[in-house]
Amino acid sequence: MSIPLTEAIARARSNEPNFAAAVAAGSVANMDKAIARASLLPSAIYHNQYLYTQPQLIQPITGFSGANVTPRFIANNATHEYTSQAVVSETIGLQQVASLKQTSALAEAAAAQLEIARRGLVAAVIVLYYNVSITQNKLSIAKQSLAEAKNFTQLTEEREAAREAAHADVLKATLQVEQRERDLSDAKLAADKAKLELGVLLFPDPRTDYRVLDGVTLSAPDPMDALQAATNHDNPELASAAANLRAADFDLAGARAAYLPDLSLNYYYGIDAAQFAINGPDGTRNLGYAAMVTIDIPVWDWFTTHDRVRQKASLRNSAKVALSAAKRRVVADFDEVYSEAKAAADQLSSYDASVATARESLRLTRLRYTAGEASVLDVVDAESSYTAVQLAREDGFLRYQTALANLQVLTGKF
Numbered sequence: 371m372s373i374p375l376t377e378a379i380a381r382a383r384s385n386e387p388n389f390a391a392a393v394a395a396g397s398v399a400n401m402d403k404a405i406a407r408a409s410l411l412p413s414a415i416y417h418n419q420y421l422y423t424q425p426q427l428i429q430p431i432t433g434f435s436g437a438n439v440t441p442r443f444i445a446n447n448a449t450h451e452y453t454s455q456a457v458v459s460e461t462i463g464l465q466q467v468a469s470l471k472q473t474s475a476l477a478e479a480a481a482a483q484l485e486i487a488r489r490g491l492v493a494a495v496i497v498l499y500y501n502v503s504i505t506q507n508k509l510s511i512a513k514q515s516l517a518e519a520k521n522f523t524q525l526t527e528e529r530e531a532a533r534e535a536a537h538a539d540v541l542k543a544t545l546q547v548e549q550r551e552r553d554l555s556d557a558k559l560a561a562d563k564a565k566l567e568l569g570v571l572l573f574p575d576p577r578t579d580y581r582v583l584d585g586v587t588l589s590a591p592d593p594m595d596a597l598q599a600a601t602n603h604d605n606p607e608l609a610s611a612a613a614n615l616r617a618a619d620f621d622l623a624g625a626r627a628a629y630l631p632d633l634s635l636n637y638y639y640g641i642d643a644a645q646f647a648i649n650g651p652d653g654t655r656n657l658g659y660a661a662m663v664t665i666d667i668p669v670w671d672w673f674t675t676h677d678r679v680r681q682k683a684s685l686r687n688s689a690k691v692a693l694s695a696a697k698r699r700v701v702a703d704f705d706e707v708y709s710e711a712k713a714a715a716d717q718l719s720s721y722d723a724s725v726a727t728a729r730e731s732l733r734l735t736r737l738r739y740t741a742g743e744a745s746v747l748d749v750v751d752a753e754s755s756y757t758a759v760q761l762a763r764e765d766g767f768l769r770y771q772t773a774l775a776n777l778q779v780l781t782g783k784f
Contacts, residue, residue: 371580373572375499378582382495382571383488392480392487399473399480406473412460417640419453421446448644455640463632468624475617482610489606489779496775497768498568502582504768505561508761512557515757516550518732522749523547525740539746546750553757594708600781601704611689611696618686625682628675634664700780707776714770721763728756 373381383389423441441449523543529535569576602608641648643656650656668675735752738744 371578372583373580374583375496378499378568378572379492379495381573382491385571386491389487389491392484396477396480396484399477403470403473403477406466406470409461409466410470412458412635414456414458417453417455417457420646421451421453423449423451425449447642450644451642452644452646453640453642454646455638455642458637460635461632462635464627464630465624465632468620468627472617472620472624475613475620479610479613479617482606482613485606485782486610489782493775493779495568495571497772498564498571499582500768500771502561502564502568503584504764505557505564506582506584507764509554509557509561511757511760511764512550512554515753516547516554518753519543519547519550522736522753525736526746529740534742535746542746542750546753597708597777597781598704601700604782605700605780606782607696607700608693611693615686615689615693618682618689622679622682622686625675625679628671628678629668631665631667634662634666636662636664638662704780707773707780711770711773711777714766714773717766718763718770721759721766724759725756725763728752728759732756 423443423446426440426442439449441447523540523546526535526539526543530537530540565580566576568582569578569580572578572580637659638661639659641656641658643650645651645656648655648657732749732752732755735744735748739746739749
């Protein structure tokens, strides 16, 4: 099964736990914002209650007939009391407004963190994807090197049989074969590990057999000025830090709001009577309404509000430092990553030239050895150089693709 890079990224989004956590955090932040907004609006409930109180029998006064029955608890109105009312409540205060502003800022921070997680996931998948391709190429190089070593061993044996080379040449070539076999074993292990690492993000069973597409490369970077502008314009790290600072400002405002009074409005409509009925036995109408306005003025709380304000001010100062550090970090990261990408790109052509040179050097050295003009050490050294420069080219290609992925993380242009 062949997995294109775009499909690998799509699969990873549904399987990577940190990205899923960022998605959930964004959803929770949006719900917190909706809850805070709802706290500014009036709430309505339909309240129903039946209250029974032990009666208190009062003997009639001399000259009057009948006894008077009253509830023993003076807080209650009758021995049987029915309440069925619609209650509308509203609390107006600066704390509720500040809470809404704070949750809005936190929702923006969560959205920025989600974008950070998305970019980081894409970059990680790109690196793992190319690492699989590179380890497969290194495995092919190891197989090729082993075949060349075996071919050279056969050549030394033939020359020894023809009395044109010493037995030491055969032994040296045999040692080279044994080393190449160990290199091949390590290359197989590295290729299997790379496939498993990427498979963890792509499949329910990481041992699923798949292969990546060869020859897929990221696009070359834009000019430095364009990339710098993109980095500064839409950077989630800066957006997150700025949103956290706004949230800290509103959190501080909410703490200071505890010094101010709160206004509460309550409206009741329904019945509160000794009978569950609109009209009483004597024709009295039980259905009616009541309204209540309350102003709570803070007076003394043992410096609790004062300490909370100082606490929130410290958190705001920390958010300011974090934003300043984020701005500096973005500038430094861009310069570092862009320089890394440029250096890696410049070295790619050099690696290609080195591979061609090492290949030609190996060919000529083997011809010289066949003609008796070079030693076995010269051939072994040429083979080792050829293999080393091929592996270095693969590492250079991975370095370049990794640098491009990191650059795209800063710019958001994948």
